[in-house]
Amino acid sequence: MVWREIPERYNLIGSTCENCKQEFFPQRLICPNCRRKGKLVEKKMPDEGKIFSFTQVHSGAKGFENETPYTLAIVEMPNGVRVLGHIVDAQPEKIKIGTKVKAVFRRIFAEGEEGIIAYGFKFKVAD
Amino acid sequence: MSKFGERWDASFRQLVAEAGIMALKDSKIDGSAIQAVFGGCMASGRFLGQEHIGALIVDQLGLNPIASTRLEAACASGSVAFRSGIMAVASGMYDMVAVGGVEKMTEVSVEDAATALGGAGDQEWELFQGATFPALYALMARRHMKEYGTTEEQMALCAVKNHENGSKNPYAQYQNKITLETAMNSAVIASPLKLFDCSPISDGAAVAILCETSKAKKICEQPIEIIASAQASDTLALAQRKSLTELNATKVAAKQAFEQAKLKPKDIQTAEVHDCFTIAEIMAVEDLGFFEKGKAGKAIEAGETKLNSAISVNTSGGLKACGHPVGATGVKQIVEAVWQLRGQGGQRQANGVEHALTHNVGGSGATATVHIFKRA
Numbered sequence: 001m002v003w004r005e006i007p008e009r010y011n012l013i014g015s016t017c018e019n020c021k022q023e024f025f026p027q028r029l030i031c032p033n034c035r036r037k038g039k040l041v042e043k044k045m046p047d048e049g050k051i052f053s054f055t056q057v058h059s060g061a062k063g064f065e066n067e068t069p070y071t072l073a074i075v076e077m078p079n080g081v082r083v084l085g086h087i088v089d090a091q092p093e094k095i096k097i098g099t100k101v102k103a104v105f106r107r108i109f110a111e112g113e114e115g116i117i118a119y120g121f122k123f124k125v126a127d
Numbered sequence: 128m129s130k131f132g133e134r135w136d137a138s139f140r141q142l143v144a145e146a147g148i149m150a151l152k153d154s155k156i157d158g159s160a161i162q163a164v165f166g167g168c169m170a171s172g173r174f175l176g177q178e179h180i181g182a183l184i185v186d187q188l189g190l191n192p193i194a195s196t197r198l199e200a201a202c203a204s205g206s207v208a209f210r211s212g213i214m215a216v217a218s219g220m221y222d223m224v225a226v227g228g229v230e231k232m233t234e235v236s237v238e239d240a241a242t243a244l245g246g247a248g249d250q251e252w253e254l255f256q257g258a259t260f261p262a263l264y265a266l267m268a269r270r271h272m273k274e275y276g277t278t279e280e281q282m283a284l285c286a287v288k289n290h291e292n293g294s295k296n297p298y299a300q301y302q303n304k305i306t307l308e309t310a311m312n313s314a315v316i317a318s319p320l321k322l323f324d325c326s327p328i329s330d331g332a333a334v335a336i337l338c339e340t341s342k343a344k345k346i347c348e349q350p351i352e353i354i355a356s357a358q359a360s361d362t363l364a365l366a367q368r369k370s371l372t373e374l375n376a377t378k379v380a381a382k383q384a385f386e387q388a389k390l391k392p393k394d395i396q397t398a399e400v401h402d403c404f405t406i407a408e409i410m411a412v413e414d415l416g417f418f419e420k421g422k423a424g425k426a427i428e429a430g431e432t433k434l435n436s437a438i439s440v441n442t443s444g445g446l447k448a449c450g451h452p453v454g455a456t457g458v459k460q461i462v463e464a465v466w467q468l469r470g471q472g473g474q475r476q477a478n479g480v481e482h483a484l485t486h487n488v489g490g491s492g493a494t495a496t497v498h499i500f501k502r503a
Contacts, residue, residue: 006251024367026251026252052270052371053266053267053269053270053273053371054266054269055262055265055266055269055317055318055319055320056315056317056318057257057258057259057261057262057265057316057317058314058315058316058317058318059241059259059261059316059317060257060259061241061242061245061254061257061258061259062238062239062241062242063257064257070257072256072257072258072262072266072317073266074266074365074366074371082366082367083252083366084252084253084256084258084266084364084365084366085256086256086257097269097270097273108255108256108257109257118255120255120256
């Protein structure tokens with residue numbers, strides 16, 4: 001699937017179970033709490049959260065050579081959902097557990113100079 | 128098991144044969160006694176362009192036309208293959224089976240190897256975002272430091288201890304000792320993890336022969352009995368876990384294994400735990416119940432996991448020093464447990480080993496297995 005066929009990736013649309021009320025991101029088709037009794041519907045995730053954990057990656061993944069070192073974090077949103085993403089445009093001293101961040105739409109990587117450019121969400125320090 | 132390391136001298140199939148011949152000689156059986164093969168291998172397609180590993184193994188061991196099956200559970204592939212062998216014998220389907228694990232990782236560049244290993248995580252939501260495996264374990268390490276005060280020195284001391292043990296293991300990839308300074312001053316890979324917090328890229332294979340205990344006693348000199356075999360799962364993606372400072376799959380598998388064996392953590396003298404990163408060893412010895420949650424860092428600092436201390440952890444040198452050919456690791460850990468129980472550990476032999484435990488993890492903890500052994 002190409003990135004633009006996965007709307008969750010750029011709109012932060014997850015799911016919520018109408019039975020147990022738990023929210024999920026990325027989307028799930030089966031609620032792990034309620035299974036067949038559950039009913040999952042699409043739900044827009046909050047676009048703010050706090051850094052739950054972070055790391056500065058010095059040995060980058062393939063396709064990320066130009067931006068290495070980069071900062072990855074697990075962000076916890078107010079609904080309890082945690083997502084992994086980049087922290088961009090931040091002074092290193094601002095990146096701490098608990099720092100407030102906001103989701104932004106960014107380029108993730110490009111498949112070579114003429115290949116597909118993948119976009120998605122990243123996070124920016126909120127204040 | 129084969130010698131682990133950068134095996135430029137041996138092909139994938141030679142590694143399989145090296146470990147297979149050794150296992151057959153050790154168990155004093157002829158290949159014709161084996162009725163089925165279960166082989167663990169994670170990513171031979173990415174590393175070598177070779178799939179259909181079940182057929183390759185049985186062919187190379189000269190065991191055609193018996194059934195042979197490959198199992199894949201990322202870095203837990205070996206122990207998952209081992210469990211399939213156990214179930215095959217316990218069910219009565221087969222009398223005797225060979226189980227093994229193999230991986231040849233050094234044929235591709237480090238970047239390509241890292242990408243192949245990334246497949247153990249969530250490709251769509253982790254690898255896509257540039258999350259390498261060191262990055263995922265770094266996220267756990269940062270949280271463990273925050274919640275329990277674990278330090279970078281305590282993590283580095285795991286590597287120092289495992290290199291000390293590895294220096295006594297002729298099968299280990301790294302047989303050199305390192306100092307705390309070397310580990311602390313090594314290059315940052317994904318903060319707070321440094322080069323010496325990470326297990327290496329390795330080639331290797333390991334094989335074991337399984338049959339009913341009563342039968343094994345008649346065939347070989349020092350048979351070892353499997354008294355527990357457990358496996359559990361968790362979310363594929365790290366971000367979705369309830370906690371980043373424990374692997375629930377390890378906790379669940381350990382609880383089941385100790386119940387099966389009717390033992391407690393204090394009854395274990397040696398444990399081979401999955402130290403793909405130093406923080407993974409710290410979490411493992413907590414999740415397996417050897418130390419209270421959050422206390423392992425201090426225990427390691429006090430030397431309580433060294434050879435012949437409170438519990439001898441990773442006498443082989445662990446994944447860090449013995450090497451981590453991902454599909455082979457789970458079976459290699461079991462080979463080390465067998466040697467320790469038989470008193471064949473050489474310079475790294477722990478004293479008074481009655482029960483040995485092995486703990487193997489797939490990915491960032493989405494699969495975990497725990498096995499416990501004693502002398503038959």
